Amino acid sequence: MFVLVNLKTYPCDPVAVAEAVRDVDDTTDARLAVAPAASHIERVAETGVETWAQHVDPIDHGSNTGHALAEHVADAGAAGTLVNHSEQRLKLADIDGAVRAADRADLETIVCANNPAQIGAAAALGPDAVAVEPPELIGTGTPVSQADPDVVENAVAAAADVDPDVSVLCGAGISTGDDVVAAGDLGAGGVLLASGVAKADDPKAALEDLVAPL
């Protein structure tokens, strides 16, 4: 299972969480990675943890003030990027452009979507993976894999119909090892989570619980 921890802009210490992710990654067969805010990518990547960007824009080098260029993200140490997170929605053409930009910079891609229908569309754009996240469950602590299993199963089926090579993650409310196991049982290849680790009093203990059954 791939466990990707999105730090969003939570007021945690990104390097401390990154070090915890790195250390727990060394103890498990699961693949762990962290997605800090753009301005923290370099410091987080220097810890040795697998580092992802939260977003890249569908742009090339040039006159793009305030945008996230895929090459800059890669140069800072990111191995991949989220695209179209629920909190950073893009138009369809811009999702396509962002995936192309990430490909150009050799970044792995996960395109996020709200529901199985959107997952099918996202998979058609050729990312490495897609992530289904019902927005109403994000940050609630109510795990999508247990509260809304049909969403996960239908997303897995929708992606497989389009491209069996596109892996499917699920996210929203995931915070325990049981939630991760439930996601895997529904066919997900990983989980995308944030508050369960970034807002935990002890992020390392939260991560250890997440991977314990894997």
Ligand SMILES: O=C[C@H](O)COP(=O)(O)O
């Ligand atoms: O990127 C992560 C997702 O939005 C899930 O957030 P959450 O784990 O706080 O529900």
